[in-house]
Amino acid sequence: MQDIIDQFFRYLQKVWLCRWYMLSAAWTIAIIAWLTTCLLPDEYQAAARVHVDTSTILRPLLRDLVVNLNTDEHIRIVQQTLLNRPNLEKILRAADLDIKLRNDSDYDQAVKRLSKRILFDRVDRNFNLYTISYVHQNPIIAKKVVQAVLDLFVESAVSDTRVDTDSAQRFLDKQIEQYEQRLADAEQKLRDFKRRNIGRMPEEGRDYYQRLREANTALTDAELDLREAENIAKELREQLSGDNPKTGVVHGTRVLSLTAAIDERIKALMDRLDELRLQYTDKHPDVMTVRHMLRDLEQQKKALVEAKASGSSMGEGVDNWVPNQDNPIYQELRIALSEAEANLSSLQIRVEEYRKRAQQLQEMVYILPQIETEFLGLNRDYQINKENYEQLIGKREAARLSQERERTSNDFKFKVIDPPRVPVQPSGPPRILFLTLALIAAVGGGFLVALIMSHVSITFDDAKDLTAALELPVLGSITLSSSPREEYRRRVENTVFLSGSAALFMTYFILLAWQLVKLHLI
Amino acid sequence: MPSSSDLTPSEQSRLSGAGHTRNHIVLNVERLRQRGMVVPDAQRSNVKEEFRHIKQPLLMNIAGQGTIPKDRANLIMVTSASNGEGKSYTALNLALSIATERDKTVLLIDADVVRPSVAPFLGIKTTQGLVDYLINEQLTLPELLVRTDLPNFSILPAGHPHHLSTELLASVSMQQLVHELATRYPDRVIIFDSPPLLMTSEARVLANLMGQIVFVVEARRTTKARIDKALDLLHLNKDTAIGFVLNKTAEHEDMTYYAYAAH
Numbered sequence: 194m195q196d197i198i199d200q201f202f203r204y205l206q207k208v209w210l211c212r213w214y215m216l217s218a219a220w221t222i223a224i225i226a227w228l229t230t231c232l233l234p235d236e237y238q239a240a241a242r243v244h245v246d247t248s249t250i251l252r253p254l255l256r257d258l259v260v261n262l263n264t265d266e267h268i269r270i271v272q273q274t275l276l277n278r279p280n281l282e283k284i285l286r287a288a289d290l291d292i293k294l295r296n297d298s299d300y301d302q303a304v305k306r307l308s309k310r311i312l313f314d315r316v317d318r319n320f321n322l323y324t325i326s327y328v329h330q331n332p333i334i335a336k337k338v339v340q341a342v343l344d345l346f347v348e349s350a351v352s353d354t355r356v357d358t359d360s361a362q363r364f365l366d367k368q369i370e371q372y373e374q375r376l377a378d379a380e381q382k383l384r385d386f387k388r389r390n391i392g393r394m395p396e397e398g399r400d401y402y403q404r405l406r407e408a409n410t411a412l413t414d415a416e417l418d419l420r421e422a423e424n425i426a427k428e429l430r431e432q433l434s435g436d437n438p439k440t441g442v443v444h445g446t447r448v449l450s451l452t453a454a455i456d457e458r459i460k461a462l463m464d465r466l467d468e469l470r471l472q473y474t475d476k477h478p479d480v481m482t483v484r485h486m487l488r489d490l491e492q493q494k495k496a497l498v499e500a501k502a503s504g505s506s507m508g509e510g511v512d513n514w515v516p517n518q519d520n521p522i523y524q525e526l527r528i529a530l531s532e533a534e535a536n537l538s539s540l541q542i543r544v545e546e547y548r549k550r551a552q553q554l555q556e557m558v559y560i561l562p563q564i565e566t567e568f569l570g571l572n573r574d575y576q577i578n579k580e581n582y583e584q585l586i587g588k589r590e591a592a593r594l595s596q597e598r599e600r601t602s603n604d605f606k607f608k609v610i611d612p613p614r615v616p617v618q619p620s621g622p623p624r625i626l627f628l629t630l631a632l633i634a635a636v637g638g639g640f641l642v643a644l645i646m647s648h649v650s651i652t653f654d655d656a657k658d659l660t661a662a663l664e665l666p667v668l669g670s671i672t673l674s675s676s677p678r679e680e681y682r683r684r685v686e687n688t689v690f691l692s693g694s695a696a697l698f699m700t701y702f703i704l705l706a707w708q709l710v711k712l713h714l715i
Numbered sequence: 716m717p718s719s720s721d722l723t724p725s726e727q728s729r730l731s732g733a734g735h736t737r738n739h740i741v742l743n744v745e746r747l748r749q750r751g752m753v754v755p756d757a758q759r760s761n762v763k764e765e766f767r768h769i770k771q772p773l774l775m776n777i778a779g780q781g782t783i784p785k786d787r788a789n790l791i792m793v794t795s796a797s798n799g800e801g802k803s804y805t806a807l808n809l810a811l812s813i814a815t816e817r818d819k820t821v822l823l824i825d826a827d828v829v830r831p832s833v834a835p836f837l838g839i840k841t842t843q844g845l846v847d848y849l850i851n852e853q854l855t856l857p858e859l860l861v862r863t864d865l866p867n868f869s870i871l872p873a874g875h876p877h878h879l880s881t882e883l884l885a886s887v888s889m890q891q892l893v894h895e896l897a898t899r900y901p902d903r904v905i906i907f908d909s910p911p912l913l914m915t916s917e918a919r920v921l922a923n924l925m926g927q928i929v930f931v932v933e934a935r936r937t938t939k940a941r942i943d944k945a946l947d948l949l950h951l952n953k954d955t956a957i958g959f960v961l962n963k964t965a966e967h968e969d970m971t972y973y974a975y976a977a978h
Binding site: 210650651652653654655656659662663665666667668669670671672673677678679 | 768801946
């Protein structure tokens with residue numbers, strides 16, 4: 194640490210030895226710098242404060258961009274976009290800056306300078322406030338430039354919106370047309386479908402299964418009836434052909450065949466009885482009826498067999514019996530038979546019909562779900578189309594409304610809050626700063642020069658150093674006698690030096706004061 | 716080297732002519748003391764010690780105990796690279812210091828014809844001096860010498876300013892004078908206060924006639940570059956001794972052993 198201090202003092206000494214170099218260098222630097230500073234022409238800044246809704250301006254620009262830019266870059270993009278070459282040229286012309294330009298390169302330079310110097314600054318983060326400013330030596334031009342920029346803004350803002358909403362409108366209109374058509378088609382399809390499938394529509398489908406069941410039941414009943422009728426007819430036929438010997442109705446029936454008919458009937462009744470008994474008790478009226486009928490039939494059978502056994506001599510197997518037509522029972526039987534046959538045929542027809550109906554209904558079992566699905570599909574299509582159509586209609590309305598609104602208040606997007614004025618006071622250059630920097634540079638430069646000089650021109654303060662440097666004999670050294678004259682001389686010299694240095698600082702303060710007066714009091 | 720017998724009678728008479736010296740000054744001791752110079756009294760002072768130290772090698776050379784031949788050793792030139800470095804101051808001090816030696820006689824010649832300072836400093840009123848001697852053959856040396864109240868200390872002032880003063884220093888007359896001084900008065904120490912080396916080329920010529928050269932360097936001011944330059948121009952031969960004196964050095968703390976008597 195001590196070494197550093199010693200070294201520092203040694204340097205100070207060296208600088209002190211070359212102090213006149215230091216002073217002259219400092220003065221030179223100071224004078225040049227101060228003169229330049231004072232001769233710099235005043236600059237004036239014109240500024241306007243605007244409210245810009247950057248999102249609306251940027252929407253057409255960002256239509257193709259996916260990236261979400263941060264808001265600080267927003268304004269830069271706005272700046273770059275709005276200050277493109279044609280616009281800058283417009284501004285140049287509007288501010289009369291193109292009067293003095295002669296050739297293309299001058300023009301280019303002017304445009305470039307303009308684009309660099311027109312500044313957009315964000316005033317308030319939250320409220321989209323910006324300051325547009327421009328600095329120029331001529332205050333009137335400065336204001337003109339800013340005004341031109343504002344005009345440009347307004348112009349482009351208005352035209353942009355209109356273009357934007359018009360194209361949006363057209364797009365919507367086209368979409369709406371398409372959807373109208375689709376909707377009509379869907380409606381038509383639905384109607385046709387309904388018409389084609391009357392009776393098979395899902396709402397009516399609920400009775401269908403019931404109808405099928407009913408049809409099946411009817412069919413089974415009819416079939417039963419038919420079989421009954423067949424049986425009756427068959428029996429009657431048999432009675433007619435084999436009942437002769439006994440009643441003279443039929444000839445040559447076997448005893449067995451005679452009773453066969455009744456046996457059959459008895460069997461049938463007994464089956465029926467079994468069935469009933471499965472369901473009901475013996476006390477049931479149906480059961481009792483069947484039992485009754487059964488008893489009758491047994492009695493009839495017994496009577497028949499007795500009659501046969503007692504009456505007829507033909508015991509077995511004479512098949513051919515010629516009906517005795519004179520027998521009135523035979524007549525009746527014949528009538529009954531024709532009736533029965535007639536019944537039979539009508540029943541047959543009924544059965545056919547019922548079968549057909551049942552079959553139809555049966556087939557429908559497969560088609561109905563299909564129809565239901567298809568209907569649902571068509572219905573859904575229709576619903577979707579309808580929804581989209583309604584949405585588009587709604588959007589178009591909304592767009593129209595917003596356009597109306599914007600047309601009436603289009604400066605909402607870009608509003609001038611503080612218009613630019615011709616600046617009275619210069620905004621720059623920062624002379625006070627320059628003056629101070631100059632002083633610092635002067636002092637620093639002086640030190641530097643002194644240091645350099647002390648190394649460039651080596652002097653001696655010690656006989657040893659001299660001996661070492663010259664390698665020639667040194668006879669001795671003579672100390673500086675502090676004679677009054679010497680002292681006086683030294684004092685004078687030092688005074689001159691100090692006054693020279695003081696004068697430097699004094700000049701600085703005078704210049705500073707002058708600048709302050711210029712800025713604050715005037 | 717011509718011996719005394721080679722001199723013409725006129726030349727002989729010039730140096731040691733019959734004319735008695737008219738010029739006499741009294742050294743202003745107080746002034747000397749004020750200036751911090753060697754004062755011919757019994758008091759000790761720093762500067763006296765310093766010059767005592769400085770003159771030693773010079774006297775040794777004169778005595779033939781040095782490295783150079785004896786014949787011109789008594790011719791000592793005090794010079795410097797530039798002006799204001801303390802050349803005349805050193806020459807005068809050296810002369811005064813050597814004058815305190817009992818067996819020595821000192822002649823201080825102000826050869827700084829550019830800016831003669833010895834005569835004005837010592838208050839010598841006469842205007843004639845070296846230059847006049849060199850121009851006017853009629854003049855003799857004794858007429859021009861100025862004696863002081865120190866019996867063994869005389870001064871030859873520079874003389875009238877002349878537009879050819881510096882050239883005169885390199886003239887044959889000067890050479891002869893120098894030569895004479897060397898041979899005729901071997902016990903006299905002749906000190907030449909010369910012009911700065913870098914200022915006139917004549918100083919260099921003069922230097923080549925000397926036996927010893929005392930080169931004064933001002934501390935913290937004379938740069939090595941200048942010294943080198945001056946030395947380059949000198950072209951010293953091995954018969955001439957050169958020694959340096961560092962003048963106007965800052966006071967050191969350890970120099971308290973000789974306090975000043977009074978200021």
